Structures are given as C-alpha cells and as structure tokens.
Amino acid sequence: MRGATSPDNAHPSPRPSPERERGPAPHLARPGEGARRALQRILLLGILLLLSLRAGAGTLDRAGVERFFPPPLVVGERDDALPVWPILKQEAGSYEVFAYAFESIDLAPIPGFAGTPPNLLVALAPDGSFREVKVLSHHEPVFLEGLGSEPLFAFVEQYAGLSARRAIRVGRANARASGAPPQGVVDGISMATASTRVINESILNAALAVARRRLGFGAAANLGLKVEARTDAFEPLPFADLLARGYAKRFVVTNGQAEAAFRGTGVEGRAEGPADVPLTDLVFAYLNVPTIGRNLLGEARFAALTRELGPGDHAVLVVSAGPLNPLGEDFVMGSIPDRIAIQQEGLVVNARDMAIERRGGGMAGLPEGPWTILRIAAQAGFDPSRHWSLSEKIVRERGQILVERVARDFAADYALPESLFVREKPEAGPSWTDSWTARGWELGAIAAALGLLVPVLSRQRGLVADQRRFGAFRLAFLAFTLLFIGWYAQAQLSIVTLVGLVRAALGGGGLNFLLYDPPSLLLWAFVLASLVAWGRGTFCGWLCPFGALQELAAWPARRLGLRQVAVPPALDRALRLVKYAVLAAILGAAALASPLADSLAEIEPFKTAITLFFVRSWPFVAYAAGLILLNLFVYKAFCRYLCPLGAALALGGRLRLLDWIPRRSECGSPCQLCKVRCRYGAITPSGRIDYPECFQCMECVTIIHDPGQCVPQVVARKRGRTIAPRPVAAE
Structure with missing residues (x-):
C-alpha cells in the first residue's frame, strides 16, 4: 500500500509488490535525487560489508x-x-x-x-x-x-x-x-x-x-565476595553522633607528633605553633552507607553521588579543618591526591578524586576546609566492611640549591559494623547483570514511555487526529526524552556505538560492551524495530534527547514569531547529502582502525549537550550552543544536514515495511498545505513522503484527518460531495 493509503483507511499496510501497485504516471525525479539514492545504497552496502567482516585478535598465546x-x-x-x-x-x-x-x-x-x-x-x-x-x-x-x-x-x-x-x-x-x-x-x-x-x-x-x-x-580470602552497603540502613543523625559511633572519623596530627616523627632528619624544628596545636585535622567517612552519606551530603547530593558511582564503586569523603591542606596547593580535580591514600591489608588502594561540584556546604558541624570525594573502582578489590585506614603524607624540605624532601606517613584506622553491609558470594554469571539490576526502575520508566508511544502513533484516528491534545502530548513527551532519557538516564544514542560495532566486527571482539548500558540498549532495540516498521522518524522525532532539546528551544521562538530562513530547494537537497558523507568518513576511519573516527564523531554535539550538561571546554560548548541557535532559524539543521546517526538510520529505513502516512490523490496537485507545513522538508511537491527525511512529527497526519484543515475535504464538503481517494505512486 505504499503511497496508496486512504485517510478513510489510514492504518499502515505492508508494501505491495510492483505488479499490484497502480496509479498515475510517475513524476520525474528531482535534480540530485538519483545521486542521493545511489550514495545511500553504496553506504548501506558498505556498512553491511563492514559488519560482516571478522578479524581474529585475541590475547597473547x-x-x-x-x-x-x-x-x-x-x-x-x-x-x-x-x-x-x-x-x-x-x-x-x-x-x-x-x-x-x-x-x-x-x-x-x-x-x-x-x-x-x-x-x-x-x-x-x-x-x-x-x-x-x-x-x-x-x-x-x-x-x-x-x-x-x-x-x-x-x-x-x-x-x-x-x-x-x-x-x-x-x-x-x-x-x-x-x-x-x-x-x-x-x-x-x-x-x-x-x-x-x-x-x-x-x-x-x-x-x-x-x-x-x-x-x-x-x-585474598575475600575474593569472590560481593560486599555492598545496605540501602535500607538509614538513620538521621547529627554530626556529633556520626563521630561518636565511628561512622565519621577525626584524624588529627599535632605539631608535637610531627616533630617527633621528623626527629633526626635535619628538618625538625619547623613547627609553626605549640606542640598540642593540630598541624593537620581531617574528617573522613565512607559514603555508600545511607546513614553516613545522606546525613553528610544531604538528600540531593547523595542521590547524585549514587547515580554517578558505577556498580561496585566506593566513595570516601575527606574534609580538612586544619592549617595543612592535604590535597596540596597544585591539586587538580579528578587526579589522585599526592598526600592522602587509602590502605587495606598491606595494599594501597587506588582512589581518585571524583571531580564533582564543590559549591555549597555539607551538614552542620562538618569542617569547611578543602575537601575531596575519592572514588575507589570496583576492580580495586576494596572491602568496605573490613578494617582499612587513611594515611596522610607530611613533607618537609631541606637545602636551598639541591632541595631534598623528607616525608613521614601518619595513618588513622577506620572500621564500620558488618551489619551495615550485605556480604554474599556472587552467583556465577556475567558482570553486566549488575548494571541491569541497578537501573531496573529506569528501564521500567523508559519501557512504559515506549509502550505509550506506540499506540499513540499507530492509532492515527485517535490522539493524533486532535491537533490541540496531540500538540500538548508531543511537547510533554519531548520534555521526558530530554530530561529523563537524556540528562538523567544518559541514554543518548550516538554514532559512537556504530563505531564500536565496526571495531568489534573487524577486531574479532564481542558485543558485550553494549550490555553495560541497559537504557541505551533498550532504546536501540526499540529503534531498530521501529526502523523496520516505520523508518527513521520514530527515533529522530521522538527519542533523540538532542533533537528534543532543539525542538523545545524552537517552540517559544516560534510562538514569538521568530522568522525562519527558507533554504532554497537545490541547496537543501545538496546539504542533505552531507550527513551521508560524514557517516562514510566516520565508519571508514573506524574500519581502518584510525583514531580519526573518534575525532570525527565529535561532529555530534550529544556528548557536550546531553552527557556532560555543557560542562566542557568552550569550543565544544560554543559548537553545541551554535547548533541550537541555528535551529531557531533553520529548523533542526543539524539533524537534517549533519547528523551521522540520522544518516545511518535513514539508510536502515530503506528496509521499512510500512507506508504508514496517509495520502490523498489531491496531495501535491492541487493541495500543497502539508508540504508548506512540514518544517523538515520531508514532503515533495508531488505530495509524496520522503521517508528517509521524515521525523514522524505527525503534523501532516493531523491535517489530513481534520475536516477543517484538509483542503480537499473542505472543498468537497462545500460542494456537497465526498472524496473518492485514488492511489498515489510510491516515492
């Protein structure tokens, strides 16, 4: 039923065979259309060829x-x-x-x-x-x-x-x-x-x-144990009670203690105060336990910390109240501190600063000096339910020309009750299952949204036919896509995944890396299914967080009457080919094992605008902001002309089974209303739908079902007759 859908029977139908398809004489192809289709076919064949290749790599024998x-x-x-x-x-x-x-x-x-x-x-x-x-x-x-x-x-x-x-x-x-x-x-x-x-x-x-x-x-005895803080272990406690119970530990080194440690080294006598005055005064605590973390950080910061920590990761807070800065004057956020370290059973545990927001204070009583939250990766084998210690290195110098540094380590023990933890032998199985368990509710929310979207888009005489209610639904869903799918769940799909697939295919590696990001994998599965059914538009028009950001930014500008620039048709057709060239360059570089693929992938502003919340160096921020600004004048210019992921989905959309957008024989001749209203330029002058460029906004579907907007229906009603739909040749 490709191109032959009647508005009175608007449900999608399978694509007919050429022998059964009938209609008016085909229109001449637009200039450049042949070149675009040829380029698309070449790219599609190239991608399939790349993904079919395998090259053995493996580990050393x-x-x-x-x-x-x-x-x-x-x-x-x-x-x-x-x-x-x-x-x-x-x-x-x-x-x-x-x-x-x-x-x-x-x-x-x-x-x-x-x-x-x-x-x-x-x-x-x-x-x-x-x-x-x-x-x-x-x-x-x-x-x-x-x-x-x-x-x-x-x-x-x-x-x-x-x-x-x-x-x-x-x-x-x-x-x-x-x-x-x-x-x-x-x-x-x-x-x-x-x-x-x-x-x-x-x-x-x-x-x-x-x-x-x-x-x-x-x-060694604890290898294989899975130790996690109990999530239900919360009790509101003031700072003094946290100290009294040992949940937070005070670590003080006085001037006298430091002098004793440096005695006989040639750097003694450097104390700047009385012997009983603290030289260093630290408070440190293990944050994963809710009674500790939520009390010290507050609800919002603790929730943010929990989201940022990976499965099995640990966080330790260190705050200074003394004159000596334990982080050092030249400390760089995100690095391993020079002077403080975490040790457990004879080993120094690799702990790195988390480089998180440092503005605002903690709970009452917590010192206000320099502080850090140290992340301990799951691979480090750290067991928070067993005894561990925090050590601080105090360094003094001697000599003026050839400076010699003398260091002494001081340590404080830390131990929490085993009742605050769950210790169990992990079941034999892949490590990625932890990610799915930890993000179960996010998957449920996204699955529910997808379950709502499918019937709304498929039942074209339902909500879609009501312009006012459908417009409100679309804005709400785009807000969900941006705020939850994008900024919260971090499930912005990207060309980087396709680069990883090409590298895995050519390098003989597996696809397990996809399993560690459950929300993105769920979206990929849905997008591939909708790609075969409806084409590119479901993702690009509804589920892309950066696309949603552009559309939401353009909505108030449109209401304010900001005039958009009309791209000349010839230039528009030429610009649409650019995204396919970008896609070919990125995947070609990946196939050649060139790191240029990663640099070229930065043409996507997704990492800057969605993943990193615009917290990045200014060239990347300027680029992403510039694309959003350009979108106010040339609607979704990035999506239409530059997006390599959109190009890949457009190629995959060639496998589409359904022509689901209803058309009338009057569409295009004489009626051009849908073409004029389509801000994506996905309707040709002949009235046909250019599915690779369609973003499934459904505005043309709303028009064709509205007797007050659809021009052929308005004219027919005035003349007291009904319209007899005729097939329209497929695009």
Whole structure:
C-alpha cells in the first residue's frame, strides 16, 4: 500500500509488490535525487560489508609471551583460574618464579579516551614490584594522531622497579626530575593527562588483582565476595553522633607528633605553633552507607553521588579543618591526591578524586576546609566492611640549591559494623547483570514511555487526529526524552556505538560492551524495530534527547514569531547529502582502525549537550550552543544536514515495511498545505513522503484527518460531495 493509503483507511499496510501497485504516471525525479539514492545504497552496502567482516585478535598465546621473555627465561603454563603466565628463571639447579605476566585488558578493562580499553603486558615480581610493562595496543587519539606512540612507550617503562604495594600517581612532565618521590610518581606527558591516567589505573588495578591471588598479600580470602552497603540502613543523625559511633572519623596530627616523627632528619624544628596545636585535622567517612552519606551530603547530593558511582564503586569523603591542606596547593580535580591514600591489608588502594561540584556546604558541624570525594573502582578489590585506614603524607624540605624532601606517613584506622553491609558470594554469571539490576526502575520508566508511544502513533484516528491534545502530548513527551532519557538516564544514542560495532566486527571482539548500558540498549532495540516498521522518524522525532532539546528551544521562538530562513530547494537537497558523507568518513576511519573516527564523531554535539550538561571546554560548548541557535532559524539543521546517526538510520529505513502516512490523490496537485507545513522538508511537491527525511512529527497526519484543515475535504464538503481517494505512486 505504499503511497496508496486512504485517510478513510489510514492504518499502515505492508508494501505491495510492483505488479499490484497502480496509479498515475510517475513524476520525474528531482535534480540530485538519483545521486542521493545511489550514495545511500553504496553506504548501506558498505556498512553491511563492514559488519560482516571478522578479524581474529585475541590475547597473547605462549609464543607471543615468549617473544617478550626470551631464553634463559622460560614461560610456564598459563593459569587455569587467572589469566597469568608464570615466567621462570633457573636458580641453583631449579626453576624459580621470576615474574607473573598478564595482560591488563583481562583483569582491568578500563575504557580509554577513545572508548576502548588499552592493553598492556605487565610482569609482576613475587615481591610485588614491576619487572616490566609494555604497550600491546591502544586507541588513544593524542598518541595516534598527534604525539606518536613513542612517548607512551617511554611512559610505561617508568614502572619497572616500582612497587604495586604503594600508590603510584601520574605527575607533571619531568616530575621526578623536579624532586618528586621516585617510588610514588611517574612523569606525566603534556597534553595526554587523561590517557596516562587511564593507563596508570589499568596497570595498578590489574596488578592488584594478581597480587591478591598470587603474591600472598592483600585480601585474598575475600575474593569472590560481593560486599555492598545496605540501602535500607538509614538513620538521621547529627554530626556529633556520626563521630561518636565511628561512622565519621577525626584524624588529627599535632605539631608535637610531627616533630617527633621528623626527629633526626635535619628538618625538625619547623613547627609553626605549640606542640598540642593540630598541624593537620581531617574528617573522613565512607559514603555508600545511607546513614553516613545522606546525613553528610544531604538528600540531593547523595542521590547524585549514587547515580554517578558505577556498580561496585566506593566513595570516601575527606574534609580538612586544619592549617595543612592535604590535597596540596597544585591539586587538580579528578587526579589522585599526592598526600592522602587509602590502605587495606598491606595494599594501597587506588582512589581518585571524583571531580564533582564543590559549591555549597555539607551538614552542620562538618569542617569547611578543602575537601575531596575519592572514588575507589570496583576492580580495586576494596572491602568496605573490613578494617582499612587513611594515611596522610607530611613533607618537609631541606637545602636551598639541591632541595631534598623528607616525608613521614601518619595513618588513622577506620572500621564500620558488618551489619551495615550485605556480604554474599556472587552467583556465577556475567558482570553486566549488575548494571541491569541497578537501573531496573529506569528501564521500567523508559519501557512504559515506549509502550505509550506506540499506540499513540499507530492509532492515527485517535490522539493524533486532535491537533490541540496531540500538540500538548508531543511537547510533554519531548520534555521526558530530554530530561529523563537524556540528562538523567544518559541514554543518548550516538554514532559512537556504530563505531564500536565496526571495531568489534573487524577486531574479532564481542558485543558485550553494549550490555553495560541497559537504557541505551533498550532504546536501540526499540529503534531498530521501529526502523523496520516505520523508518527513521520514530527515533529522530521522538527519542533523540538532542533533537528534543532543539525542538523545545524552537517552540517559544516560534510562538514569538521568530522568522525562519527558507533554504532554497537545490541547496537543501545538496546539504542533505552531507550527513551521508560524514557517516562514510566516520565508519571508514573506524574500519581502518584510525583514531580519526573518534575525532570525527565529535561532529555530534550529544556528548557536550546531553552527557556532560555543557560542562566542557568552550569550543565544544560554543559548537553545541551554535547548533541550537541555528535551529531557531533553520529548523533542526543539524539533524537534517549533519547528523551521522540520522544518516545511518535513514539508510536502515530503506528496509521499512510500512507506508504508514496517509495520502490523498489531491496531495501535491492541487493541495500543497502539508508540504508548506512540514518544517523538515520531508514532503515533495508531488505530495509524496520522503521517508528517509521524515521525523514522524505527525503534523501532516493531523491535517489530513481534520475536516477543517484538509483542503480537499473542505472543498468537497462545500460542494456537497465526498472524496473518492485514488492511489498515489510510491516515492
């Protein structure tokens, strides 16, 4: 029934065979239409070809490991329980373990800047020190596009000789040459701060996993236990009671205690006050327990913190009330603090500042000095129900020309009642199931919204036919899409997912990464189903948060009479081809394993406007804001001309089964009302629907069902007759 739907029988019907389709003589194709269709077919075939390819990658086998550890070293048998290769060395007639070699991606697959985890070969000695670290693979744009990989190779070489028992942070470039402690700092790389931090966390978290199981230290007995704070454990308590119960801990080091620790080092006698006056005065607490976190942070901040923490992650608050700033004067948000560390059972736990909003105060009684919330990743193996400690490093200097730093560590113990936690042996199963359980209510809300949307759009003589009520429904649904699906659930679909699919297809990887974002996967499933049924418009017109943001921004401008620019038809047709070229460039770069794909994907403003709430560097913010401003004058210009995801969906929409938009034979000749009203330019002068450009706003459907708006019905009623619909040739 393609192009032959009568308004009196407006339900979608399957596409007919060419032998059965009849109608007036076909119209001549518009200029450029042939080129656009050819380009679309080529791109669609190219995408299907890319996704059909497979290239084996896998992890290192024995021969691969032996290339890194040649004779006289011997590579032993790979561990069945842990992906570790023992590296053996002959000593006094017998073989001793020289190191345990493993790939970081097997133990700590932390996504890098490009969304793909780096993979490093790590050799850990039996005493917990690093024998060697080598880069096996990475997709960090700053190294692939700009600096080259050599600085990264030199960066990981610094780990040789360092110990996994101690915290290791990434300092500034030449940090160790400037006097930083050689055991706790590796030199950073200018312009690659984010990438080197990911590399550092990958190395440390993977090494700690091996240390706990193979080196005899750390919480080996607790491996496999799932320890979570009880969500029902809430009791409103003042700050004094939190301290009294030990839920919040005060950690004080006086001038006298510091002097005693530095005695005999040549830096004693530096105290600036009486011996009993605090030099450092900290309050710290584990925040995941609601009785602690909700009381200290307040309802809103605790809820925000809970949303931001990943499954299995932990948060620790540290606030200073003393004269010594534990974060250091040059502290950078999002980094690992220099002077404070969390330790548990002989290991320093990798804890990073969460870089969250720092304005506003906490509960009454909480100090107002410098503070941080430290995130401990699930991979670190931290058990909050067991004893742990917070340590602070106090540093003094001596010498004027060759400055020497002398440090002393002070620690305070922390322990919470086991009744505040749920400890259980996790069932054998994939780790992504935790994400689905944690976000169950979000999935329910989105599923309910989708369940409401389908009958509204499919029953075209229902709500859609009532212009006033349907207009209110559309605005409300777009607000839900922006506020809940986009800003709250962070389920903005993106071309980045297709880039990941291409990389997985060509790299032989799995698609498990999709399972860790349940709301987005639910939307992808619905969008693919609606794509086959109705075409591109369901997502682009109803479920895209950035599209909703544009439409909501344009609504008051339209009410205020802001005049829009009419794009000339020839230019409009040419501009619509641009998004297909952008799509081809992005997927082509991904297929070639080029990091340029990630840079090109920034043409989408989704990350800036939706994921990061416009909290980003000014060029990205200016670009996203500029597109919203352009939308006020050229309606949804980005969606129509630039969006690579829209181009991919338009190509997939060629598989559409239904021609669901009703048309009359009078549409286009003589009536042009729907074409004039369509702000997307998805109705041709002939009256046909250009489905790849249709955003399913349903305005033309409302018009054709309204006897007061549909011109053929108005004319027929005045002449006292009814309209006999005739088929219209399909687009």
